[in-house]
Amino acid sequence: MADQFDLIVLGSGPGGYVAAIRASQLGLKTAIVERERLGGICLNWGCIPTKALLRTSEIYHYMTNASAYGLKADNVGFDLGKIVERSRKVAGQLNAGVKGLMKKHKVTVVEGVGALTGKGQLTVTQGDRKTELVGKHIMIATGARARDLPFAKADGKRIWTYRHAMVPTEMPTKLLVIGSGAIGVEFASFYHDMGADVTIVEMLPRILPVEDEEVSAFMDKALTKQGIKLLTGAAIEKLDNGAQAVTASIKAKDGSVSTEEYSHVIVAIGIVPNTEEIGIEALGVETERGRIKVDGYGRTNVEGVYAIGDVTGAPWLAHKASHEGVVCVEKIAGENPHPFETWNIPGCTYSRPQVASVGLTEAKAREAGHELKVGKFPFIGNGKAIALGEAEGFVKTVFDAKTGELLGAHMVGAEVTELIQGYVVARQLESTEAELMETIFAHPTLSEMMHESVLGAYRRAIHF
Incomplete structure (x- = not known):
């Protein structure tokens, strides 16, 4: 007899495993199916291990430029094998952490390749073994893969x-x-x-x-x-x-x-959604240009079948998938969540310098018909940035001139991927320029530039 669940999640990336945990918290008997490693691409081959690599290159950059800080570092070099090993250990540690979370929340983990085989039915294949699962609700969180050049496919060598x-x-x-x-x-x-x-x-x-x-x-x-x-x-x-x-x-x-x-x-x-060979065609799940079409609650056109994350299209971000998963599960459990929207999702690039943004760009805001007030404050005007030796970059804020609504924020420079969350919270709370101007920012911090950028939009910047 097939194992029966309230919810079966196909894919254990940051969308799938977060959805499974939230489902368990809400009292749903939950299973999660994974063909490779818990945590999906983000944890094992994307977000986390790349940040481990970038941390290594950041430190190496500082070592090779030690003289700028009054330090000496002679014969600086690196061991590529150990760099990769550290990155893989970081991913492995977090993979183990997800395993622990599944156990803690009593989520059943089924290893193998899953495919929908009928209404509420999913078959998991691992080698010669097949496991039949039955679920009132099935969530597709299979993610996406890298897009190849049609005339030169990646071979892993060159x-x-x-x-x-x-x-x-x-x-x-x-x-x-x-x-x-x-x-x-x-x-x-x-x-x-x-x-x-x-x-x-x-x-x-x-x-x-x-x-x-x-x-x-x-x-x-x-x-x-x-x-x-x-x-x-x-x-x-x-x-x-x-x-x-x-x-x-x-x-x-x-x-x-x-x-x-x-x-x-x-x-x-770019990337390609993983929608092949998971059984959605036979069930009539509607897709558009390869992505699964869903509403604001992750519901597809087929009753009892849901989809979240990269498989549903842009923006292809881990935190977007996680939030979608929570919204979807809460709706399944009879809660009353707000439908998922993309208006306040931050984007981050962890290069040197870093880039972070949320909301409308200045050009998009103008195209939407807003009359704008735009503030911009440079890193060179911030004491903490100068002390860090990171005086290149700026913070830019875009406001609606009539209402004071923060339409967008855009940053480039050191640690802006951490700073951006302040503006995300402000937008979520529907803060206007008035609240942001009255907020006290600690000194000396990089976050003071966020305050100065807001002040600058209204010609009140202090340090520039």
């Missing part, structure tokens, strides 16, 4: 996806990164700081194209100053993958085509 780039067996000497979203820029930053000659190719007119234009322009100058070569408005026409190098034919924005050799290539041109 052409890499993000997954290959996290476990290199050799350090690239000359690296080509295709795509300048968060993933591409983060890996470019890591490998450049570790000594590789890095080039980024981006089809669109600017790098980090979803960010505010001023942030993109600043990052262009900052990365170029570091020595990273940026080719915007350019396209890869051909990659010839050889035994010792990859030859790339690159079409520049002026139409000219150049050919150059690289030791390695990272393809970071």
Whole structure:
């Protein structure tokens, strides 16, 4: 007889495992199905291990620039194997943590490849063994995978996806990164700081194209100053993958085509939802351009079938998936959650310098018809930033001139991925410029720039 549950979650990434925990808290008998490792791509091959790598490159950067802080560090070097080992240990530690959470919350973990086989039915295959599960509700949280170039698929040797780039067996000497979203820029930053000659190719007119234009322009100058070569408005026409190098034919924005050799290539041109071979076609689950269509509660067009996270489309962020999972489960359990919305999801890029944002860019706010007040405060005006030796960057805030609503916030510089949450909370609480101006910020901190940027929007900045 098949095991029966109130909820079966297919996929244990940050959306799936968080949903399973919340379901258990609400009294639902819950199972979670995972084909690889608990925690999914984010914990094992994405968000967490990449941050471990970036921390290593950050420290290495400081070591090689120790003289700027009055320090001496001679014969600085690194052990690539140990760098990767540390990153994998960090991922392993958190994987073990998720296992502990599943046990604590009495969530049944079923290992194997899951597929829907009928209404409320799911079959899990592991080798020759098949496990039949029955659930009143089934949540699809299968995530996504890296998109390949159609004419040059990643082989893990010379052409890499993000997954290959996290476990290199050799350090690239000359690296080509295709795509300048968060993933591409983060890996470019890591490998450049570790000594590789890095080039980024981006089809669109600017790098980090979803960010505010001023942030993109600043990052262009900052990365170029570091020595990273940026080719915007350019396209890869051909990659010839050889035994010792990859030859790339690159079409520049002026139409000219150049050919150059690289030791390695990272393809970071987006992701593809994992919707194949999980049984949704037979059930008639509706999709659009590969992603599963859902409402604000994660409900698909098929009763009892839900979907959350990357498999439902952009933004492809772990924290978005987690929140979707909670909303979906609370609705299933008869609670009354607010439907999921994307208006207040922060985005972060953990490069050097970091980038963080929430809400509308200045251009998008103007397109939406808002009359604006815009504040901008530079890192060079902040005492803590100068003391840290991190005086490059700025904080930008965008307000509705009539209502004082904080429409968006955009940052570039040291630790802005931590600072952005202040503005996220402010927007969630529907704070206006009045509340933010009256808030006291500790001194000396980087967060004072957030206050100054708000003041600057109303011509009240103190230190600039």
